[in-house]
Amino acid sequence: MKVLVCVKRVVDYNVRIRVKPDGGGVVTDGVKMAMNPFDEIAVEEALRMREAGHVSEVVAVTIGDKKSQEQLRTALAMGADRAIWVEHEEAIQPLGVARVLKALAEREQPGLVLLGKQAIDDDCGQTAQMLAALWQRPQATYASEVVISGETVRVTREVDAGLEVIDVDLPAVISTDLRLNEPRYVKLPDIMKAKRKPMDSYTLPDLGVELPPLVERLETTPPPARTGGFKVESVEELVATLKEKGLV
Amino acid sequence: MTEAIERDVMEFDVVIVGAGPAGLACAIRCKQQNPELMVCVLEKGSEVGAQVLSGAVIEPSGLDLLFPDWRDDPPAICVPAVKDEFSLLTAKWKLRLFTPPQMNNHGNYIVSLGGLCAWLASRAEDLGVEIYPGFAAAEVLLDESGERVIGIRTGDMGVDAAGLPKDGYTPGIDIHARVTVLAEGCRGSLSKQLISRFKLDEGCEPQTYGIGIKELWQLPEGRVTPGLIQHSVGWPLDSRTYGGSFLYHLDQDRVAVGFVTGLDYSNPYLEPYEVFQQFKNHPKIKPLFEGGEIISSGARAIVEGGLQSLPKLELPGALLIGDSAGMVNVPKIKGTHMAMHAGIMAADRLATSQESTGWDAAWRSSPWADELKQVRNIRPGFRRGLWLGLVNAGIETITFGRLPWTLGHHADHSSLKLAAESDRPEWPKRDLPPRDRLAGVYFAATEHDENQPVHLQVSDTDICITRCREEYGNPCTRFCPANVYEMVEEQGAHRLQINSGNCVHCKTCDIKDPYQIINWVTPEGGSGPNYQGL
Numbered sequence: 001m002k003v004l005v006c007v008k009r010v011v012d013y014n015v016r017i018r019v020k021p022d023g024g025g026v027v028t029d030g031v032k033m034a035m036n037p038f039d040e041i042a043v044e045e046a047l048r049m050r051e052a053g054h055v056s057e058v059v060a061v062t063i064g065d066k067k068s069q070e071q072l073r074t075a076l077a078m079g080a081d082r083a084i085w086v087e088h089e090e091a092i093q094p095l096g097v098a099r100v101l102k103a104l105a106e107r108e109q110p111g112l113v114l115l116g117k118q119a120i121d122d123d124c125g126q127t128a129q130m131l132a133a134l135w136q137r138p139q140a141t142y143a144s145e146v147v148i149s150g151e152t153v154r155v156t157r158e159v160d161a162g163l164e165v166i167d168v169d170l171p172a173v174i175s176t177d178l179r180l181n182e183p184r185y186v187k188l189p190d191i192m193k194a195k196r197k198p199m200d201s202y203t204l205p206d207l208g209v210e211l212p213p214l215v216e217r218l219e220t221t222p223p224p225a226r227t228g229g230f231k232v233e234s235v236e237e238l239v240a241t242l243k244e245k246g247l248v
Numbered sequence: 249m250t251e252a253i254e255r256d257v258m259e260f261d262v263v264i265v266g267a268g269p270a271g272l273a274c275a276i277r278c279k280q281q282n283p284e285l286m287v288c289v290l291e292k293g294s295e296v297g298a299q300v301l302s303g304a305v306i307e308p309s310g311l312d313l314l315f316p317d318w319r320d321d322p323p324a325i326c327v328p329a330v331k332d333e334f335s336l337l338t339a340k341w342k343l344r345l346f347t348p349p350q351m352n353n354h355g356n357y358i359v360s361l362g363g364l365c366a367w368l369a370s371r372a373e374d375l376g377v378e379i380y381p382g383f384a385a386a387e388v389l390l391d392e393s394g395e396r397v398i399g400i401r402t403g404d405m406g407v408d409a410a411g412l413p414k415d416g417y418t419p420g421i422d423i424h425a426r427v428t429v430l431a432e433g434c435r436g437s438l439s440k441q442l443i444s445r446f447k448l449d450e451g452c453e454p455q456t457y458g459i460g461i462k463e464l465w466q467l468p469e470g471r472v473t474p475g476l477i478q479h480s481v482g483w484p485l486d487s488r489t490y491g492g493s494f495l496y497h498l499d500q501d502r503v504a505v506g507f508v509t510g511l512d513y514s515n516p517y518l519e520p521y522e523v524f525q526q527f528k529n530h531p532k533i534k535p536l537f538e539g540g541e542i543i544s545s546g547a548r549a550i551v552e553g554g555l556q557s558l559p560k561l562e563l564p565g566a567l568l569i570g571d572s573a574g575m576v577n578v579p580k581i582k583g584t585h586m587a588m589h590a591g592i593m594a595a596d597r598l599a600t601s602q603e604s605t606g607w608d609a610a611w612r613s614s615p616w617a618d619e620l621k622q623v624r625n626i627r628p629g630f631r632r633g634l635w636l637g638l639v640n641a642g643i644e645t646i647t648f649g650r651l652p653w654t655l656g657h658h659a660d661h662s663s664l665k666l667a668a669e670s671d672r673p674e675w676p677k678r679d680l681p682p683r684d685r686l687a688g689v690y691f692a693a694t695e696h697d698e699n700q701p702v703h704l705q706v707s708d709t710d711i712c713i714t715r716c717r718e719e720y721g722n723p724c725t726r727f728c729p730a731n732v733y734e735m736v737e738e739q740g741a742h743r744l745q746i747n748s749g750n751c752v753h754c755k756t757c758d759i760k761d762p763y764q765i766i767n768w769v770t771p772e773g774g775s776g777p778n779y780q781g782l
Contacts, residue, residue, distance in 0.1 A: 012294075014695045014778050018543065021466075030324045030363060032295055032778055185405040185418040188380055189256050 001111030001170070002057045003046040006101060007039040007075055009068040010121040019222040026121075026220060035071040038116025040078075041176045044183040045146060046114050047079045054148040057081050059108060063088050063100055069199065076194035077186045083199040084108075086207065096211035098130035103207040105135050110171060112153070117142050117175040128175035138168035141175040255401070256421040260288040260378075261602050263399055263425035265385040265438060267291035268300055269310070269361065269584045270570025271431030272368040274591030274598075276314050279375040281599030287377045288423060289369075290402065292384035292753075294774040296369035297362035299753055300433075301462055301548040301782045302584065303494050303506065304361040305329060305353050305477055310588025315371065323367035325360040325781055327498050329353035330475025337483040337493075342532040349645060350579040350623070353477050358496045358504070360464075360781040361584060384770035388438050388566075389422060397565035399424040400438070403773050408699050426602035428566040429594060431587075434549045435755040437769055439572040448559035448568075454659035455553040455574055456627070458491065459756045461524045461729050462506035462547070463691070464781050467540040472497040479581070484526040484675070487634040489513045490627075493527050494581070495536075502543070503536070504782075508550060511660040511760050512631070516723040517672045520756075521547075521685050529678035537680050544780040545682075545691040547729035547754040552578050552627050555620040556654050561608040569594050577619055578627040579641065586616050622649035628657055664762050667721035685731040689750050692730070693778040696749045696771055703771035704732065704748050704757065711763050712744040720762055727760050752777045 011017060011026065012034040018027045035043075049055040060075035061084040062068045072083040086100055105113060113135075118125035132139030140146075140155035144163070147154045148170075157164040158177045204211060232238045242248040262278055264271040267289050278287045293299035311318050334347040369379050386403035390396065402420035407413060430439045434457065443449050476497040485491050490510030497503050507524035528537060551557075551574040558575070561568045569575070570587030577586060593614060594607060611617060625644045630637030644651065682688040696703075706712065716722055717735070722744075724733035730750040736743050753776045758768040 012778070014294075014693045015780070016691065016693055018466075030360075030366075030781055032298065032780070182416055184416050186382075187256070187418060188383055188402060188421050188423075189258055191380060192258075192378065 001055050002059060002108060003049060003055050004101070004105060004108055004110040004113045005039070005042050005046045005058060005060050005075065005080065006097075006113070006115040006127070007043065007060055007062050007071050008036040008116070008119045008121075009033050009062065009064050009071045010036045010119055013037055013120060019220050023219045023221060025217070033067070033070070035074050036116050036119045036121075038118060038120070038176055038178070040183045041178070041180050042114040042116050043075050043078050043080060044181045045176060047184075048181065049146075049148060050079075055112075059084060059110070061086065061101070061104060063092055063097060065089050072199060073191075073194050074186065076197045077191045078184060079190070080197075082197055085199055085201045087201060087203050088211070092211060093213060093215055094124045094126035095130055095214060096209075097127045098134055099209045099211070100204070100207060101127070101131050102134040103209050105131075112171060113173045115173070115175055117177050128173050132173040135173065138172045139174075140166055140168050140172060142177045143174050144177050144179045146174060146180065253419045255419050258288070258421060258423050260286045260423060260425045262287045262427055262429060262598055263423050264289045264429040264431055265400060266431040266433055266436065266572070267293075267296045267369055267379060267381065268365055268431060268433050268570065268587065269368070270572070270587035270591040271429065272296075272365060272372055272591070273310055273314060273588040274429055274431065274569060274595045275377040275379075276368065276372045276375060277592045277595030278598055279372070279377055280314070281596060283376065285599065288425070289372070289377060289379045290383050290385045290400070290423070291379065291381040292770055292773055293381055293776060294778060295366070295381045296379065297366035298381070298778045299776055300362040300365045301460070301546045301779060302361035303462070303496060303504065303581065304584060305356050305358050305496065305582065306361070306364070307356050307582060307585035310585050310592060313592055314588075323359060324363040325358075325498055326364075327358045327474050329356045329358060329477055330473070331477065333476070333478045335478070335480045337480045337527075337530060337532075339483050340531060342480070342530070348579065348641065350577075351479060351581070358475065358477065358498060360504075362779050362782050382774035384773040385438055386420060386770045388428070388442060389424070391565075395564055397428045397442070397563065399428055403770055405772055407701060407772070409701060411701050414699065427598060427604055429598075430566060430568045430572045431570050431591065432572045434551045434571040435758055435768075436572045439568060440758075442563060442566065443559050446563040448563060452559055453553060453556040453657045455551060455557040456657040456660055457511040457759050458508045458550045458552050459511055459520045459727070459729065459754065460506055460508040460548055460550050461521055461545075462504060462782055463545040464543045465503050465505060465537060465540045466543050467501045467503060467536065469501055471536060472501055472503055474499045480527075481634060483530065484523045485509065489515075489518070490630045490634075490637070491523070495533070505537075510552065510630070511549070511756065512658060512663045514663050514665045515670045515673070516664045516667050516720040517670055517726065519726040521688070521729045522673075522675060525678055525680070525682075526675050528680050529676075534680060542681060542691050544693070544782055545688055546752050546777050546779050546782050547756070549755045549759055551576050551583075553657055554578060554627055555617065555624045557657060558620070561611055562604040562606075565604060567594060567604045567607045575616065575620070577623055579623045579645075586619070589616055624649060625651065625653070625655045628655035631658075660759050661762050661764055664720055664723060666719055685729060686750075689730045689752065692752045693780070694730070694750060694752050694776055695778065696751065696775040698749060700772050700775070702746055702748045703769050704746050704751065705767040705769060706744065706746065707765045707767065709744050711765055713742045716763060717742065724757055724761060724766070727756050729754060729756065733757065
């Protein structure tokens with residue numbers, strides 16, 4: 001079985017995000033970029049499935065400008081067998097991603113598509129669900145445990161009420177949650193080997209996909225600055241202050 | 249646990265430790281001169297430039313040599329120098345002084361050195377250099393005789409705080425090379441070991457350092473004068489303490505501001521971080537920053553010892569270049585050009601023969617050694633205070649350093665006076681951000697996995713709570729710009745708490761600790777600050 005793993009290039013989680021002065025998005029020039037952490041978990045899970053003998057090939061895919069190839073190389077260095085780069089310069093929205101992935105799924109015929117539950121830049125959390133609908137295959141989102149047995153896969157989902165366990169038929173779409181696994185450290189010799197692994201590239205016309213923007217972003221604003229706190233001397237003063245501010 | 253581990257081994261012709269200006273210039277030149285050469289660069293930061301911090305106004309001659317057309321596609325921050333200003337600050341006033349000739353920056357560029365390194369790294373990769381950010385060179389590998397360096401070992405990944413392997417433990421690998429180039433920057437942890445083990449500093453003056461703290465600011469529109477370079481001496485330091493500020497005006501309404509304090513300061517109560525913040529809040533400086541915001545900030549030690557403190561630059565199988573050795577021209581406030589030229593010169597030799605022998609002599613007969621020789625007495629002249637230092641600097645400058653003597657240094661860790669003989673500085677209230685060191689370190693975006701061994705090894709914490717507390721009042725709690733060291737009182741007893749997660753890898757503690765019991769070692773690769781545009 002083949003697994004398609006989708007990764008996205010995002011601003012690294014350690015970076016302090018700054019909004020552009022004109023409100024037109026966040027600053028990415030000269031900012032450290034990295035693979036979306038939930039996608040890294042997806043790559044790790046695919047590799048563990050291959051190591052357990054359930055999967056024969058792990059294919060990493062991304063959509064982005066030339067620099068997004070760096071994240072594919074990271075996936076290859078972690079252990080993916082090959083990569084697919086879909087060239088696209090502009091920002092892309094979940095439905096567009098899902099359309100591209102559907103086109104690739106039809107070409108590649110994977111038994112499983114794994115992706116992060118959300119990207120930490122736009123926090124949409126929609127791509128997996130949209131892909132499942134377009135591809136007309138089952139979905140299992142927010143996975144914290146995945147067990148493959150034959151033609152089905154048992155997925156433990158993290159839901160508000162606790163954990164939900166479902167079985168879905170393969171091929172399926174699974175989105176990964178934080179507790180699914182802890183991604184491995186990349187080994188230095190594997191980074192070198194990754195440079196020689198195959199990377200196919202497509203353009204959107206190659207895949208017959210068009211991506212008209214469906215959502216218009218009006219403005220990006222930073223969160224309001226935190227005003228300084230102060231110390232109170234006693235419980236009475238605390239209660240009085242809270243009352244004064246209308247908080248209790 | 250290190251014994252039974254099987255490690256991968258990789259072989260290169262040249263392995264370079266540190267992707268700074270020296271290491272990258274060396275790697276690039278190696279490949280330009282001999283494309284067959286297998287060259288590998290290791291960098292402990294999560295990406296190239298993430299842990300590089302400098303002013304920085306640079307002389308571009310090294311860049312010109314490597315890429316004559318570099319101006320057509322310059323690095324991200326690169327502003328031609330337009331005007332120099334040198335001032336003396338008092339608590340209330342700013343007096344313009346004559347700009348010393350060394351500080352004339354005509355033809356130079358204000359850059360982000362981190363940005364320049366990222367730019368150099370991408371050029372180096374195009375030439376076929378293997379660059380591995382996120383991998384710390386943790387140990388030097390010696391041959392069986394223990395007399396020759398044969399490469400380095402990268403740090404293990406996935407070790408918990410107790411030193412035991414976690415899930416996903418990945419042992420470091422051995423990188424063997426015909427020659428190992430140490431380009432770690434100031435107070436490199438491997439360079440420090442090798443300088444001591446191979447006695448490379450025998451007969452040298454002790455090395456002396458400064459601590460530079462820097463912030464990059466985004467200011468309201470129209471306030472900056474791109475290309476303006478401002479330096480000051482004087483307040484907030486007293487006249488016995490060496491140091492000064494820099495304020496470089498960039499494009500896009502950004503300024504780089506920083507303060508360097510000589511680590512040979514004597515008052516254990518001095519806080520270099522507070523000195524920097526006080527400078528920013530000086531009545532003549534503060535209006536520039538009001539209403540602006542900090543983009544990034546950090547700190548890094550700088551070598552200041554000059555030629556008389558420069559260790560021997562070679563040992564069997566390895567050589568030292570750049571700040572690892574101490575190649576900074578202090579009166580010029582520049583080391584990048586020296587670092588790059590040292591990298592280039594070393595590479596010109598390595599391209600034909602991967603031998604370290606002869607490198608020391610070659611460098612010492614180069615124009616770069618002459619440059620350091622000419623200014624060798626200026627920095628130590630400030631040991632008698634700012635005024636005599638300035639007079640001495642004037643004399644040394646007029647005579648081109650030809651006077652027949654060479655002034656010495658004291659080791660920075662031995663320069664502190666006892667706390668009982670020192671006064672706590674009193675500072676006016678200030679209101680520009682950051683409020684304190686913890687608020688400041690947030691802008692360094694520093695990150696260390698909490699569950700890993702503490703990389704600041706204090707060999708005897710009893711000294712901290714007994715002798716150091718009484719004699720010097722625990723200066724580590726003040727000289728560290730990232731608030732790593734804290735004395736915590738619990739049930740009447742004191743205890744040293746090391747917040748190693750805050751560390752910005754500046755190395756000040758390793759240098760200034762009066763008992764020399766702090767040893768800075770590399771944390772897990774990729775840990776540490778993630779600077780933007782410093």
